[in-house]
Amino acid sequence: xxxxxxxxxxxxxxxxxxxxxxxxxxxxxxxxxxxxxxxxxxxxxxxxxxxxxxxxxxxxxxxxxxxxxxxxxxxxxxxxxxxxxxxxxxxxxxxxxxxxxxxxxxxxxxxxxxxxxxxxxxxxxxxxxxxxxxxxxxxxxxxxxxxxxxxxxxxxxxxxxxxxxxxxxxxxxxxxxxxxxxxxxxxxxxxxxxxxxxxxxxxxxxxxxxxxxxxxxxxxxxxxxxxxxxxxxxxxxxxxxxxxxxxxxxxxxxxxxxxxxxxxxxxxxxxxxxxxxxxxxxxxxxxxxxxxxxxxxxxxxxxxxxxxxxxxxxxxxxxxxxxxxxxxxxxxxxxxxxxxxxxxxxxxxxxxxxxxxxxxxxxxxxxxxxxxxxxxxxxxxxxxxxxxxxxxxxxxxxxxxxxxxxxxxxxxxxxxxxxxxxxxxxxxxxxxxxxxxxxxxxxxxxxxxxxxxx
Numbered sequence: 001x002x003x004x005x006x007x008x009x010x011x012x013x014x015x016x017x018x019x020x021x022x023x024x025x026x027x028x029x030x031x032x033x034x035x036x037x038x039x040x041x042x043x044x045x046x047x048x049x050x051x052x053x054x055x056x057x058x059x060x061x062x063x064x065x066x067x068x069x070x071x072x073x074x075x076x077x078x079x080x081x082x083x084x085x086x087x088x089x090x091x092x093x094x095x096x097x098x099x100x101x102x103x104x105x106x107x108x109x110x111x112x113x114x115x116x117x118x119x120x121x122x123x124x125x126x127x128x129x130x131x132x133x134x135x136x137x138x139x140x141x142x143x144x145x146x147x148x149x150x151x152x153x154x155x156x157x158x159x160x161x162x163x164x165x166x167x168x169x170x171x172x173x174x175x176x177x178x179x180x181x182x183x184x185x186x187x188x189x190x191x192x193x194x195x196x197x198x199x200x201x202x203x204x205x206x207x208x209x210x211x212x213x214x215x216x217x218x219x220x221x222x223x224x225x226x227x228x229x230x231x232x233x234x235x236x237x238x239x240x241x242x243x244x245x246x247x248x249x250x251x252x253x254x255x256x257x258x259x260x261x262x263x264x265x266x267x268x269x270x271x272x273x274x275x276x277x278x279x280x281x282x283x284x285x286x287x288x289x290x291x292x293x294x295x296x297x298x299x300x301x302x303x304x305x306x307x308x309x310x311x312x313x314x315x316x317x318x319x320x321x322x323x324x325x326x327x328x329x330x331x332x333x334x335x336x337x338x339x340x341x342x343x344x345x346x347x348x349x350x351x352x353x354x355x356x357x358x359x360x361x362x363x364x365x366x367x368x369x370x371x372x373x374x375x376x377x378x379x380x381x382x383x384x385x386x387x388x389x390x391x392x393x394x395x396x397x398x399x400x401x402x403x404x405x406x407x408x409x410x411x412x413x414x415x416x417x418x419x420x421x422x423x424x425x426x427x428x429x430x431x432x433x434x435x436x437x438x439x440x441x442x443x444x445x446x447x448x449x450x451x452x453x454x
Contacts, residue, residue, distance in 0.1 A: 041103050045336070048104075051077070052335035067395060068432050070335050071425070074342020082347065099343035108340045111333035112400055116296040117281045118330050119207070120303015121323045135201035137376030142202060142391050143209045146173035146369030153365055157358050164221055164415050168405040171213045172424055173366050176206040177395025177432070181439075185390070190443055195383050199390035202373070207397060208246065211300060214401060215242035215293045221408050221415060222292060242293055246301055249284055253305035261311040273314045274325040277306055294404060341399050341425065344406070349419040359423035363430045367392055381453075383446035386439065393435040398428040 052070045059069030077095045084090070098104060150170035158165060181203055185196045216239050257280070264276045281302040288298030308321055350356055374388025402424040405416035416424070 041101075044098050044101065044104055045107075047098075048336055048339045049332070052339050056335075063436060064433060065393075065395065065436070067338055068429065070338040071342045071399070071429065074339035075345050075347070075425075076342075077339070078343030078345060079347045095343060099340060104336065104340060107333060108337040111330075111335075111337035112403070113281065113285050113295055113299045114326065114330050115334050115337070116299040116400070117303045118323070118326055120300045121306065121326065122303075134198050134377045134379065134382075135205060137378065138198060138202035138373050138387060138391065139205035139209060139376075141376040142176060142206050142370050142373030143174045143213070145372045146366060147171065147213065149173070149365045149369050150362070153358075153361050157354055157361060158420070161420075162410060162413075162415075164217075164224070164408075164410055165420060167217050167220070168401075168408075168415055169362070169420065169424070171210070171217050172398055172401040172405065173362070173369060173394075173427075174206070174210045174213060175394050175397035175401055176203045176210075176370070176391050177393045177397050181390050181393060181435070185439075193443075194379075195377075195386050195390070195443075195446070198377055198382075199387050202387075202391065206391070207300070210397065210401070211294070211297050212239070212242045212246070214404065215239075215245075215297055218294055218404070218408065219292055221410055224410050241291060242297070245288060245291060245293060245297065249287075249298070249301040250305060253280075253284075253301070257305055257307075257311075261314060264311070265314050271325070273311055273320070273322055277311075277322045277326070278329075280306065296400060337403075338399065341403055344403075344418075345422050345425045346418045347422070349422040352419045355419045355423055358420070359426040362423055362427040366394065366427050366431050367434070381450070383442065383449075386442040386446055389435060389439045389442050392438075393432045394428045395432050398424070398431075402428070 051073050055069030055071075055073030056066030057069070059066055059072070078099055080095060081093075147170040150173035151166045154161070154166040154169040181199055185193075185199070190196050219241070260276060260280065261273075264272045269275075281299050284298035284302040285295035286298070288301075289295045306322060311322065350359075370391040371385070371388035373391050374384040374386075377384050377387050402416060402421055406414060406421050408415040
């Protein structure tokens with residue numbers, strides 16, 4: 001059914017509602033001694049979820065991923081105080097308090113875990129092994145090139161920052177959004193092209209490599225906070241720990257998963273598949289954190305392990321796959337993460353010297369680094385430009401890396417401060433926006449070239 005267009009008057013009313021809501025009391029104000037503390041969280045969730053869907057709808061109407069609309073809604077809300085204060089002269093702190101609220105932050109963190117679990121469920125170990133040497137080479141170039149370029153650019157533009165900032169910016173540029181690329185290819189009806197299979201396979205391998213880099217970087221920062229001297233052996237041990245966890249969890253998990261779900265199939269309770277699947281996800285997320293890795297590493301590994309064939313009996317009974325059961329939870333928690341990340345983007349930070357230039361250079365490096373990755377595709381007649389463009393969007397994965405960096409501290413100072421975080425968010429927005437139209441153009445160009453050749 002065709003959607004009715006959003007009328008300008010309706011948008012004005014919605015904007016007025018958002019501004020009016022912004023004048024609500026902050027989280028710091030309890031209002032009365034009898035108030036239930038969950039009431040303020042309920043109001044915040046109502047605002048975040050509804051506005052996130054409105055933002056996603058607007059983005060979809062402009063042929064952009066919904067995640068981009070959710071992120072931009074957060075940017076607007078987080079910086080609405082600048083507009084309201086300039087117009088009315090009255091300061092308010094509602095959205096500032098909302099962005100710093102620990103309960104909302106915890107829900108956002110759970111949203112990230114669910115998101116990476118969902119991404120893992122969309123792929124299997126077998127699929128990753130079948131994509132071939134081309135996907136591996138594309139992924140390797142797509143990680144090494146932007147990582148090295150990001151590090152060098154950060155050293156050039158941020159000479160007073162620590163080496164940890166340079167490393168983390170490089171790590172953030174390695175990410176590729178599997179979800180955004182897959183959605184664009186699906187919308188264009190090009191998912192079955194050889195180039196598309198290479199891009200999707202490389203994007204999955206790219207994410208695994210990025211998560212390993214993230215694990216190494218966070219491990220190095222953890223060692224620095226303990227005051228130990230960083231040695232090559234420390235980096236090697238952290239790398240071994242990250243790879244060992246991924247490989248070990250996949251091997252043990254593939255043995256354990258069928259047996260776990262066999263036990264689950266004996267239970268008569270409802271939603272057993274969802275409970276055991278989430279339990280497995282959270283267990284591996286905790287285990288990853290326990291050994292010093294990011295919880296999202298465990299969540300991603302859990303998604304890769306749990307395949308439909310492992311729980312066929314329960315699926316036949318419940319008429320739903322685990323991925324289908326996860327979707328409603330994802331629709332609830334994941335937008336909270338994106339809106340919150342947008343809220344934490346301080347537009348005032350762009351007034352600081354060098355921030356705009358950093359954002360611009362990061363955008364260029366992010367795009368060029370992934371275009372170079374397309375050169376790794378092997379085989380005659382492949383459209384390497386389309387492969388490179390398909391690797392460009394950073395999307396949710398880039399934001400996850402940036403948010404983790406914003407939460408890390410070295411000797412009392414944030415690894416990723418407000419200005420660097422804002423520049424990274426701009427890079428994520430631009431790479432996400434430019435991919436759909438340019439990929440559509442590039443694929444059409446490739447088809448015309450093949451038609452002329454035949």
